[in-house]
Amino acid sequence: MACAKPASEGARGGCEGEAGARDLVVICRCEDVTLDEIRDLIARGYTTVEEIKRITRCGMGPCQGRTCRQLVLAEIARATGKDIASVAPGRFRPPTKPVRLGGAVAGAPDSDNEGIEGDGGEQVR
Amino acid sequence: MMAVNKCADAVVIGGGVVGASIAYHLAKRGFGRIVLVERSYLASGSTGRCGAGVRQQWGAKLNCLLARESVRMFERMDDELGYDRSIEFKQGGYLLLAYTDREMNQFIKNVELERSLGIPASLLTPAEAKAIVPMLNTSDVLCATYCPTDGHANPFHVTYAYAGAARRLGAEVMTFTEVKGIVVENGKVARVVCDKGNMDTRVVVNAAGPYSGLVARMVGLEIPFWAERHQILVTEPVEPVLRPMVMSFSRRIYCQQTPHGSFVMGMGDPNEPHGFSTESSWKFVVEMAREITRVLPPVGNLKVVRQWAGLYDMTPDAHPILGATPVEGFYLACGFSGHGFMLAPVTGQLLAEVICGEEPSIDITGLNLGRFERGELVVEPSVV
Structure with missing residues (x-):
């Protein structure tokens, strides 16, 4: 499997506001899903963890979302203006x-x- | 949310792959205002939990014809639906293993039938099977059948592709919307009652998968039908080492490597009670591990990362129930008995043809609801 760059490294690179740099921020390290991809899907109306998981495979890798689930929840909360605690975390299997x-x-x-x-x-x- | 009342020309109940395909094919024919209603998110039920296989090797002629046409549709689906991702259609074939004389005799008949219908299946010796799947343990295998154009597609992407294409053609997709009732007036469908409002309509299509029995009851129809849990697991991804889906009816197992690299495998349980449970069990992992490590020993080295369960919508003859019903405007597309995903493309086309009053491209009168009362079952001998 491809070795993805950790999200923190991308963040250190100062991604916010730099066009083209956000696609270097990897949210799901197991499946190589970037922040750009997540934000694009949320903007297109996919505002649940379950939908984003099924479209991108985010959280379906060997770690089963231990890193990315919180990050996706935070993005959904930010985009929809909801409190993160009220965003459904999706099923744990x-x-x-x-x-x-x-x-x-x-x-x-x-x-x-x-x-x-x-x-x-x-x-x- | 405030309730809104709407008018539609057709309401399709069920946002799985079958419902999405029907909505698309109706919209493509310009049937009018189409609404697809799903109580959760798209592909949240049986579709998103299925084994993702696409096979044309069947013992009943009608299943062969439906599957053959579906494969043709999968082959051109990314283009036809203008999907911006990929449905990940991979034609790595299906290898079916016979362990008993009875199975072998059935396979000989099946291959003859399939070839007569233009499906490129063939009967293989155990050695020939091993040439296709080098990791196969051929001890006790009597023979195998193989069809190279069978394969795999991604159930989520197929559903999202159909729903997206339907939307672009003007259909409305209402997720997180639950149907509470259907109003019938003078023997005709008149209205669908949802938690988000009512929809006046003259056509309702029941594509609610395992919940189709409950939806049919809303118009007073009892269909011979039950839901049954089936369990699946998926492993970590590895390099491509297994091309076809490997399947055995007597061992009740199937296993394939997806284009992503993970192995997806499932196993039927003959003692599974009827019902709507989708709980996973550790017992399944143990039994699955035992069977699959006998058939494909190296798979024992892989790690399971996730397991889940989904529901088959079973009919007494393991064939779907398709078409019109005694309630005018109420159509059925359910009872796929574990094969709804692979039959969804052709099902959408056929239902749209029937609803639009066209001559269906495949004669499906044998699959209507009336067959159970008439005792004209279409028995399928080759089911896991």
């Missing part, structure tokens, strides 16, 4: 950490609500 399929093979088949623990995405059982 399991597993909470990436888990190796080969590891899941050994997982408990009968415990439907078994959580996924351990580091490095391995199923611990």
Whole structure:
């Protein structure tokens, strides 16, 4: 996967107000989604996290939106004039950490609500 | 929000891919004022949760014909709809695996039927299948069928592309708007009652996916129909290593690598109760992992990043219910039984033809609601 520039680096570059520089601000590092793309979609009426996610893949990568979800919420709040707390954060889906399929093979088949623990995405059982 | 009353020539209920396709095809024919109503955001239901596959290998002639036409439409969709992104249509084929004699015999019949209809499917030995999918574990595989023009498209983008094109043709797309009732006067559709106001209309199309039974009840129709949860997971993206969708009916699984690089896979559960639950379960991940690592062993090295569930809108014969009903102006486009995404392009065209009083380009009289009362089911033997 392409290695994207962290959002903070773009921000340090003084993006605001500089035409063409905002597309260097990466909001979703897993899927290479830029601030420009997010703002463009909001301006076109896509003012929910769920829609922006489905159109751009923002938040669908390995980190599952840990970085970008807050940033997108802040952009939506700013553009719509809403308080950020009133903007729906969208669904969080399991597993909470990436888990190796080969590891899941050994997982408990009968415990439907078994959580996924351990580091490095391995199923611990 | 203040309620607004409107007039429309047609109201399409359901902003999934089927509803969006119907709205587009009606608008393209200049049917008048078209309104697409969706209670959440576009593709928020079954469409956005589906396996995203497009296949033409079926055991029933009608499904073959519908799928064949849809593939032709997917091939030219980016241009036709003037979409500014891409629907990501990839024709990497479908490889169907037979593990039992019964499956093998069915596959032999299916390929004969498909070829007679111009679908380029063929019967393969396990070795030939392995040449297409080198990571395939061929032990216990008796034979396979393969159609190179089957494939994948992005369900979100297809829906947004249809809705966007419909809008440019003058249709109105009302998201976050819920239908509360439908008024029928003298046996004819008269009005749709929504939480944001009423719409006078002479045509209503029920494309509400798994909720179509509830919408049909609003005009007093009972359709033989149920919703059933199906679960899916997606892995981290990796380099392209798997071209076709790999599928087995007896193992009840399917798995493909999307153009984005992630692997999407799902599995049916024969004991799944009817209902509207879309909860995910860990049990599914374990069972899916067990099956897929037998069929495609290297996939065990991939990490699952997300899992979810969606609803199939099931009919007794696993064929959709399409066309007019005893209530004048009320049309059905539902009951796709897990295949609505791949059949959506042709469905939109056929429904628009029927509603506009044209001769449908494929004869779908066999798929109308009356077939259940007449006992004329169109059985499809090849479903996951």
